[in-house]
Amino acid sequence: MSAPESTHGLLLTNIESVPGRAIVEHYGLVSGSTVRSKHVGRDLLASVRNVFGGELKAYTELLEEARDEAIERMCAQARALGANAVVNVRFSTSSVAAGAAELYVYGTAVQVA
Amino acid sequence: MKYVPKEIPEGINAPRTNVVGEFALLAGTLVALVVVAFYALGVAAETLAVRLSPEWEAAIGARLPTANAGVEVRAGREREVLVALLAHAPRQGYDVQLRVRCGEKDVNAFAVPGGRVVVLGGLLDAVQSENEVAFVLAHELGHMQNRDHLRALGRGLVLMTLVAAVGTGSDAASRLVVGSGVAVSHRFSQRQELAADRFAAELVQRTYGHVGGITDFFGRPALREGGSWLGTHPGSKRRVLQLERLADQHGWGTGPVTPYARAPSLCAE
Amino acid sequence: MSGRTLWELRDLWSFVALVAVGYFFGRRIEARHFADLRRREHASLALPVLTAPRLDPAWAVEDAALVTGIAVVSIDYFKYVAASLRNFFGGRVSAYESLLDRARREAVLRMKEAAQARGATVILNARLEISSVSGLDAGQRGARSAEVLAYGTALRVR
Numbered sequence: 001m002s003a004p005e006s007t008h009g010l011l012l013t014n015i016e017s018v019p020g021r022a023i024v025e026h027y028g029l030v031s032g033s034t035v036r037s038k039h040v041g042r043d044l045l046a047s048v049r050n051v052f053g054g055e056l057k058a059y060t061e062l063l064e065e066a067r068d069e070a071i072e073r074m075c076a077q078a079r080a081l082g083a084n085a086v087v088n089v090r091f092s093t094s095s096v097a098a099g100a101a102e103l104y105v106y107g108t109a110v111q112v113a
Numbered sequence: 114m115k116y117v118p119k120e121i122p123e124g125i126n127a128p129r130t131n132v133v134g135e136f137a138l139l140a141g142t143l144v145a146l147v148v149v150a151f152y153a154l155g156v157a158a159e160t161l162a163v164r165l166s167p168e169w170e171a172a173i174g175a176r177l178p179t180a181n182a183g184v185e186v187r188a189g190r191e192r193e194v195l196v197a198l199l200a201h202a203p204r205q206g207y208d209v210q211l212r213v214r215c216g217e218k219d220v221n222a223f224a225v226p227g228g229r230v231v232v233l234g235g236l237l238d239a240v241q242s243e244n245e246v247a248f249v250l251a252h253e254l255g256h257m258q259n260r261d262h263l264r265a266l267g268r269g270l271v272l273m274t275l276v277a278a279v280g281t282g283s284d285a286a287s288r289l290v291v292g293s294g295v296a297v298s299h300r301f302s303q304r305q306e307l308a309a310d311r312f313a314a315e316l317v318q319r320t321y322g323h324v325g326g327i328t329d330f331f332g333r334p335a336l337r338e339g340g341s342w343l344g345t346h347p348g349s350k351r352r353v354l355q356l357e358r359l360a361d362q363h364g365w366g367t368g369p370v371t372p373y374a375r376a377p378s379l380c381a382e
Numbered sequence: 383m384s385g386r387t388l389w390e391l392r393d394l395w396s397f398v399a400l401v402a403v404g405y406f407f408g409r410r411i412e413a414r415h416f417a418d419l420r421r422r423e424h425a426s427l428a429l430p431v432l433t434a435p436r437l438d439p440a441w442a443v444e445d446a447a448l449v450t451g452i453a454v455v456s457i458d459y460f461k462y463v464a465a466s467l468r469n470f471f472g473g474r475v476s477a478y479e480s481l482l483d484r485a486r487r488e489a490v491l492r493m494k495e496a497a498q499a500r501g502a503t504v505i506l507n508a509r510l511e512i513s514s515v516s517g518l519d520a521g522q523r524g525a526r527s528a529e530v531l532a533y534g535t536a537l538r539v540r
Contacts, residue, residue, distance in 0.1 A: 024115070034126075036473065039471050040470050069474075076125050223383065336384060
């Protein structure tokens with residue numbers, strides 16, 4: 001429910017910079033994405049839940065897992081470029097199939113002082 | 114701030130996985146699950162289905178459209194053979210009626226729940242001996258005795274439930290589930306066919322004192338190959354083999370083959 | 383008394399054939415595309431793509447324009463079946479991941495190439511929109527292709 005654990009020690013912001021620190025170098029666009037799916041049992045339960053309303057816990061979990069993994073991948077790319085922060089981060093999701101979600105996160109990899 | 118161009122390494126967002134291995138594992142697991150589930154549920158469904166009383170079965174059967182197709186046969190060699198067989202067969206809870214669908218060219222016959230044996234015109238044209246007619250009628254009586262229709266009904270319901278639970282879609286996983294379920298259902302069906310063949314051989318032996326000529330049916334060219342390993346019926350070779358083994362086992366012998374030809378008056382009405 | 387002839391086997395064989403064709407051709411096409419992507423990415427490395435929306439006030443901008451890149455990449459039958467199976471059991475759908483990676487990289491490259499054609503030196507406020515196009519059959523549960531639209535402002539800075 002909170003911030004992802006593994007960002008490889010990088011700072012992430014979705015404003016133009018890391019407040020209080022100057023950007024020394026930048027390395028361009030980095031992105032992370034993942035496509036995840038829940039098994040049919042959860043799909044079935046979700047269909048039942050669709051009748052009654054309320055939060056679909058299984059799918060929330062699904063998106064959380066996807067978010068964590070996507071961020072981790074973006075940070076892995078940034079790390080490989082020698083960055084220590086990613087700024088101007090944006091998210092995007094789409095559904096590629098019933099019961100599966102694609103999560104995409106992208107930003108600019110930078111080196112801050 | 115300065116731009117420092119560097120290449121992003123491959124494999125982070127699209128990690129190299131063993132696609133074939135993963136595919137084989139998933140497909141194999143899915144098929145195995147469906148097969149196990151369907152076998153278990155199929156057996157359970159059959160056990161429950163045969164508890165239906167003969168009166169209910171007759172009532173359901175009478176409403177089926179196939180029950181009243183064709184003409185009823187009350188006299189003639191075909192009826193006489195049936196009556197002879199019935200005299201040596203276990204009692205049913207209902208009267209057994211013989212019907213013929215003269216216009217149908219297929220070589221087939223089936224039993225309708227509630228006591229009707231329906232024979233297609235093509236079969237009567239294809240067979241050349243009364244021994245074959247006796248075998249076919251006895252086979253259908255075997256289905257009736259074993260209540261195979263109720264079993265098939267139970268299995269059909271189970272299959273539909275399984276498919277509905279998995280999700281009706283035309284996507285590949287659903288098709289795999291349906292395909293596997295149908296394949297298992299057909300194995301049950303093949304077992305039933307072989308059981309009906311055994312019943313038929315025993316009944317013919319009891320009625321006529323020999324089993325001569327019954328396997329000639331499987332050699333008729335008009336029959337072509339009626340079964341396959343995934344189909345509802347076992348292959349003809351397998352059925353003939355079973356009958357020959359059964360005859361050897363019990364010491365049944367061959368006997369006179371009475372020629373048969375369909376009487377023109379059979380379908381005249 | 384007798385059954386039908388072999389239609390079940392025909393269905394099964396056509397399925398297997400489609401999967402095999404999808405596998406052999408799909409893998410080769412994919413490998414070629416990835417190699418092509420790497421080559422073009424290397425060639426366009428000099429042009430940075432930033433997601434920052436704001437201009438550095440120190441820059442002297444000569445030209446600014448919206449540039450876009452679009453790519454629609456389709457899945458092969460083998461991947462489609464593999465993804466469908468994975469959907470059944472849950473977990474990471476690696477078939478779609480590589481599809482989306484290709485489509486995204488292709489779209490960004492096309493955007494960069496459009497910017498390079500204008501002589502731009504940087505792309506600002508880059509964004510990506512992704513959608514999945516389903517097959518013609520409305521009953522399909524899986525996507526057959528991924529469509530990516532990448533857009534940003536290309537600036538030529540002196």
